[in-house]
Every structure is written in structure tokens, then in C-alpha cells.
Amino acid sequence: MNLTARFIVFQIMIIVPFVLGSSIKKKFSDPNRFTKKLIMTNLIGIEPLIVLWSIWGISLTRDLVFLPIAGLGLVLGGAVIGRTFVPALGIADKKKATFLISSSLANHGFTMGGFLCYLLMGEKGLGLSFIFISYFMPYIFLVIFPYASLVSTHARYDMKFVRDFFFNVQNMPLYAVFIALALHGCGFKRPDIFFPVDVLLMISISLYYFTLGINFEFKEIRSSYKENVVLGMIKFFILPVIAFFVLRLVNLDPHVEAVIMLQSFMPAAIYSVVAPVLYDLDAKLASSMFVVNTLIFLIVVLPIVFVLKGYVLGI
Numbered sequence: 662m663n664l665t666a667r668f669i670v671f672q673i674m675i676i677v678p679f680v681l682g683s684s685i686k687k688k689f690s691d692p693n694r695f696t697k698k699l700i701m702t703n704l705i706g707i708e709p710l711i712v713l714w715s716i717w718g719i720s721l722t723r724d725l726v727f728l729p730i731a732g733l734g735l736v737l738g739g740a741v742i743g744r745t746f747v748p749a750l751g752i753a754d755k756k757k758a759t760f761l762i763s764s765s766l767a768n769h770g771f772t773m774g775g776f777l778c779y780l781l782m783g784e785k786g787l788g789l790s791f792i793f794i795s796y797f798m799p800y801i802f803l804v805i806f807p808y809a810s811l812v813s814t815h816a817r818y819d820m821k822f823v824r825d826f827f828f829n830v831q832n833m834p835l836y837a838v839f840i841a842l843a844l845h846g847c848g849f850k851r852p853d854i855f856f857p858v859d860v861l862l863m864i865s866i867s868l869y870y871f872t873l874g875i876n877f878e879f880k881e882i883r884s885s886y887k888e889n890v891v892l893g894m895i896k897f898f899i900l901p902v903i904a905f906f907v908l909r910l911v912n913l914d915p916h917v918e919a920v921i922m923l924q925s926f927m928p929a930a931i932y933s934v935v936a937p938v939l940y941d942l943d944a945k946l947a948s949s950m951f952v953v954n955t956l957i958f959l960i961v962v963l964p965i966v967f968v969l970k971g972y973v974l975g976i
Contacts, residue, residue, distance in 0.1 A: 674866050675772065675866060679873055680874060682875040682877075684874075685875075689875070700935055700938060703865050705830055707868075708834040708865055709837040713840055715791070716795065716841035717844055727913060728789060728793040729794075732793045732796040733796040735767060738900060739900060740764055742764065743895060744761060750891060755813070756946060759942045760892070762936050763892055763929045764895055765933075768931070769794050769930070770794055770797070773927055774924045775794065777963075777966075781923065782920070782923075785916055786919070790924070793921070798834055798835060798838050801835075806832075806936060809939070812942065869935065872935075872938060873931065873934050876938060876947075877945075877948040877949065885949050892929065893953075893954060919974040929954045931951065934951050
């Protein structure tokens with residue numbers, strides 16, 4: 662299956678499960694409990710395999726270290742900027758945490774940012790985008806999930822919290838990162854055998870978007886319009902402007918700069934919904950912001966990026 666066909670299939674795996682989840686959610690007596698079970702299935706049984714295989718196969722070089730640093734900078738920048746808007750939005754506690762997580766996490770992966778890098782820059786752009794996204798799993802499991810857990814349980818960040826958090830089966834993808842890096846460090850090369858990454862990715866994506874459909878409420882869009890407007894400003898204006906000026910101050914390979922610039926426009930990530938579901942934050946607000954943010958990107962931002970791609974990418 663070529664990359665274009667793969668992307669089309671992946672998008673079907675997004676739309677169909679989302680619509681299905683949204684249409685049958687009333688059949689569940691406790692939809693939140695059910696979606697938690699689905700997410701845990703993903704985190705324990707499917708994602709660790711994808712993470713281990715993907716990272717084990719990456720060629721790690723010093724020249725490309727700026728890509729994951731830039732990715733981490735974008736998500737941290739989104740969180741900081743989102744925090745400055747919190748007083749104006751008048752939100753607190755779980756709603757505040759949900760908004761900050763959505764402000765931070767962006768869809769830099771294959772289903773959005775990675776594919777666009779391929780579409781506009783070819784296979785080199787796709788390869789660079791995979792290196793760019795390598796920050797993601799450590800950031801999710803070392804920053805986002807602990808933060809969501811602290812807000813949800815009102816626990817203190819102490820040694821007991823650290824121990825309980827790290828020795829938790831839902832952190833299996835993080836353990837997979839460590840194992841893959843250890844294999845790299847020991848010089849073990851990934852075997853040249855068939856591994857069903859495409860199938861596992863489609864199952865994983867489908868499960869996430871099915872849970873998103875179950876948690877999504879159309880009426881939540883109207884009640885959270887302020888959060889949606891601010892999130893759109895952060896994702897599609899403030900962060901790209903900052904990225905543009907920072908890149909003017911450094912001297913990088915044009916293709917590396919292009920990947921960073923393109924990824925700076927990405928909407929909220931599916932994990933901005935996963936975290937609130939897992940840790941009992943505001944899952945309905947998270948779902949609303951994710952759906953609206955993605956629609957704004959697809960309908961408004963993406964056509965502009967294509968029209969101005971020469972200026973945006975600089976290559």
C-alpha cells in the first residue's frame with residue numbers, strides 16, 4: 662500500500678469510528694468507564710508494539726537533534742501561551758487543565774503533520790517528520806499524564822506519586838521507548854522481518870476516534886466557544902508566528918526548517934482527549950475543542966498553507 666492510499670485508509674479509520682461512537686453512545690450505561698477500558702487496551706496492548714518497532718528502526722544522528730527539540734518547544738510554548746489566557750477565560754481546576762493540555766498537544770503525527778510533510782516535501786519530509794515526532798511519547802508520559810493525574814486526584818508531587826505513576830501498566834508505551842533506546846545503545850539492529858505496523862496503527866487510531874465519538878457532544882461547542890476561539894488563535898496564529906521568527910535567528914538545513922514551520926500550524930492532538938478521559942478531567946470540553954480545532958484547520962488553515970506553501974516552507 663503506497664503512502665497516499667495508506668493515508669486515505671487512515672482517514673476512513675478516523676471518520677467511521679468517530680461517527681459510529683457518536684451514534685451509539687446512548688446505548689452505554691456508563692460510557693466513560695467503557696471508553697477508559699478501550700483506551701487502556703490501546704495503551705497496554707497495541708501502542709507499545711508500534712512505539713518499540715518505530716523507534717528501534719530510526720537512525721539516530723546528532724545532526725537531526727534540533728527536530729525533536731523544536732517539537733518539544735512547540736508543545737511547551739502552547740502550554741505557556743494557553744496559561745496566559747486562563748484568567749480571561751475564567752476557567753479553573755479540571756476545565757483549566759483540559760484547556761492547557763489541548764493548548765499544548767498538537768497533531769504532529771502521520772495522520773496530519775507527518776503526511777503533510779510528505780505531501781509538500783516528498784519522502785525526505787516524511788522521514789524528517791518521524792524524527793520530529795520522537796519527542797511525543799516521553800512528553801505524554803512524563804509531563805501530560807502526571808499533570809492530569811495531579812489535577813484529578815489533588816495528589817502531591819512526591820516520591821510516592823512518582824513511584825505509583827511510573828509503576829503503572831498504562832505507561833507501557835513509555836517503557837517501550839526506553840526498551841527501544843536500550844536496544845539502540847546495545848547495538849542490536851531491528852530484524853528485517855515483516856511487522857504489521859499499518860494494521861496496528863489503524864486499530865489504534867480507530868479505537869481512539871471511537872472513544873472520541875462517544876465523548877463528543879454537539880451542544881458543548883456552543884458552551885465552549887471562547888475556549889475554541891482562543892485555542893484556534895494559539896494553534897494557527899501565535900505559535901506559527903513565534904516559530905517563524907525563531908527560525909530566522911538560527912541557521913538550519915532548509916528542509917529541517919520547513920518541517921518545523923509546517924508542524925507549527927497543526928491542530929490539537931487526539932491525546933488531548935485521551936488524557937482527560939483517563940484522568941476524569943473535562944472530556945466533553947476536550948472532545949469539543951479537538952473537533953472544532955481540527956475542522957478549522959482542514960477548512961480554513963490547510964487551503965491557505967497550500968496556496969502559500971512556497972512562502973510558508975521557504976523551499
